[in-house]
Amino acid sequence: MxxxxxxxxxxxxxxxxxxxxxxxxxxxxxxxxxxxxxxxxxxxxxxxxxxxxxxxxxxxxxxxxxxxxxxxxxxxxxxxxxxxxxxxxxxTEKMRNLTIDTGTRTAVSQPGMLNAEVKAAAAEHGLWYPPDPSSFEICSIGGNVATNAGGLCCVKYGVTTDYVLGLQVVLADGRAVRLGGKQLKDSAGLPLTKLFVGSEGLLGIVTEVTLRLIPQQASACTVVGSFPSVRAASEAVLAVTSQIRPAMLEFMDSASINAVEDMLKMGLDREAGAMLVAQSDAPGPAGAAEVELIEAAFSSCGAAEVFSTSDAAESEAFTHARRAAIPAVERMGSLLLEDVGVPLPALPDLIDGVEAIAADNRVVIAVIAHAGDGNTHPLIVHDPNDADETARANAAFGQIMALAISLGGTITGEHGVGRLKKGYLRDQVGDDVMELTALLKSALDPDGLLNPGVLL
Structure with a gap:
């Protein structure tokens, strides 16, 4: 200009x-x-x-x-x-209209509605919107669509794109287009609705979302295991997921356990090398069988303690502990937040590798994970006023992404590339995919006005 x-x-x-x-x-x-x-x-x-x-x-x-x-x-x-x-x-924070259609089991939401508000509105009609980022109480549906957000339940129930049936999008020239709708099946034309989910605002501005809802989740039983090491816990993840798909399977390492205990004081095992929080929401005997299987898998992989409960308040306490991990660790210092994921068999190697990277760079890295689908969140703690420590933290940041790529994984499972990770995207997807991405961006936004500096 x-x-x-x-x-x-x-x-x-x-x-x-x-x-x-x-x-x-x-x-x-x-x-x-x-x-x-x-x-x-x-x-x-x-x-x-x-x-x-x-x-x-x-x-x-x-x-x-x-x-x-x-x-x-x-x-x-x-x-x-x-x-x-x-x-x-x-x-889009003031764009907050929402309607629930019980006939089609859909929610039509403007982007400013919070994830938690959509859940609450659906629950009033006996319905459920599954995607649940740890920040579900404060993150918006528009942002969830932009990054294809996941969360704790996605191991069984999928991520945002699995629930987006339709969109209204304003393009870079000001035209508004409608894509998809309330129908469950639609093969008319290119799947443009899915193109915009996860596009991080590069192709258009989402102004309305039609979301698929499902019947409300059954009451869940929670299984908690304390492990002597991160390796043992990651092997327990494979022992569970090789047999069933639990409703939740979350991981916390020692640093995150202790950070959460410092903040919540709920009696977590400070001596544990890692903790897994799993849930089954299968009804009746099937649920009991899943819980028994999870308990056996935890024990066979060396869990020092295995605890299960069907009490809703106790289950919510452990879920809340996992959700609180990022703000808890943040009390230790500024964070560089990773979001790397790998195919499940590579999860133990990823977690071991992150531990080695932390030692090599002499930085604290607390690891939490949506372990059931291989999506980890290494949280690199550093003091931004300490130039040397910040440099080591940034080195670890890049090394973790390189590790994930080397294991056949991704630099982002649900947070998006944004500005912080775009320098590593080419290493994952290659030159041809980057060229194709640039072509799509150019076709829909030839002047490059939408979210400059993101992803490309």
Missing amino acids: SARPDLSTLSAALAPGMVVTDPDILSAYRYDRANDPDAGTPLALVRPLTTEDVQTAVRWCAEHRVPIITRGAGTSLSGGSTAVDGAVTIS
């Missing part, structure tokens, strides 16, 4: 107060949960209410060649909604 565009024309085209230029407010929209130190400052903030509002803002940006950063609840862990100098940030 050669000159600052006249924002008064944008303000005039939208409702009063929808365009914000107050520096104090703009500063609150510079960072997302990733706390990217290179975050810029928005030219302006737009908080639309409708698809038409988004179209108006996008058309203004297209006319003036102003980049656009799309932001949901700001919980991105990969820097996907970090502000860029001179760009307009479009926040």
Whole structure:
């Protein structure tokens, strides 16, 4: 841009107060949960209410060649909604309409609804929306779609894309298109709905989502195992998943166990090398058989203690402990948050490898994982005011991604590439896929205005 565009024309085209230029407010929209130190400052903030509002803002940006950063609840862990100098940030936080259709078992949601709110609304009708990131209480549906979010239940129930039936998307030129709908089967044309799920705002701005709902989850039984080492716990994961698909199978290492115990004081075993939290929600005898199998697998892999409960409050306490791991570890220092995944047989090697990387770089790395599907979250702790430690932490960050790729895995299972991991994407997918990705981006956003700096 050669000159600052006249924002008064944008303000005039939208409702009063929808365009914000107050520096104090703009500063609150510079960072997302990733706390990217290179975050810029928005030219302006737009908080639309409708698809038409988004179209108006996008058309203004297209006319003036102003980049656009799309932001949901700001919980991105990969820097996907970090502000860029001179760009307009479009926040979908006020787009909060939601309807539940029991006839089709669908929810039609604007992107600003929180994951937890969609769950609660579905539950009122005896229905369930399964994808459940650890941040489900504060993350938005729009952000979940942008990153194809997963969560604790995805080992059995799948991730966001498995529940997106339809979208309304505003393209880079301001057109709004509808993709898919409430029908469960649709083979008309290219599967464009799936193209936009996980596209991290590079191809368009999602303004409405049609979500598939399922009957409410049965009451779950929880099995907790304490292990002498991370290797023993990771081998127990394989022992379980080679026989059944549990409703949940979560991993915490010693560092994360102790961080959570420091914060919650719930009596976790501080001496354990690792802990697994598994659940079965199979009804009747099938559920009892699954619990027995999980207990046996834990014991055969060396668990020092195996505990099971069907009490809802006790089960929720252990689930909450796992969800609390990131904020608990964050109390130890600033975090570089990994999101690497591997095929399940490679999980023990990945966890062992992360342990070795931590030792080699002399940094603390707490590991939590959606272990049942091989998606791990190594949390690298560092002091940003210590240049040497920060350099070692960043070295470990890259080495962990290289390790995952070498094991046939991915640099991101559910958080997205964002800005923080884009330098490693080519190593995973190769030159041809990067070229294809750039071609798709160019076709839908020829001026490169949508989420510049993300992924490509």
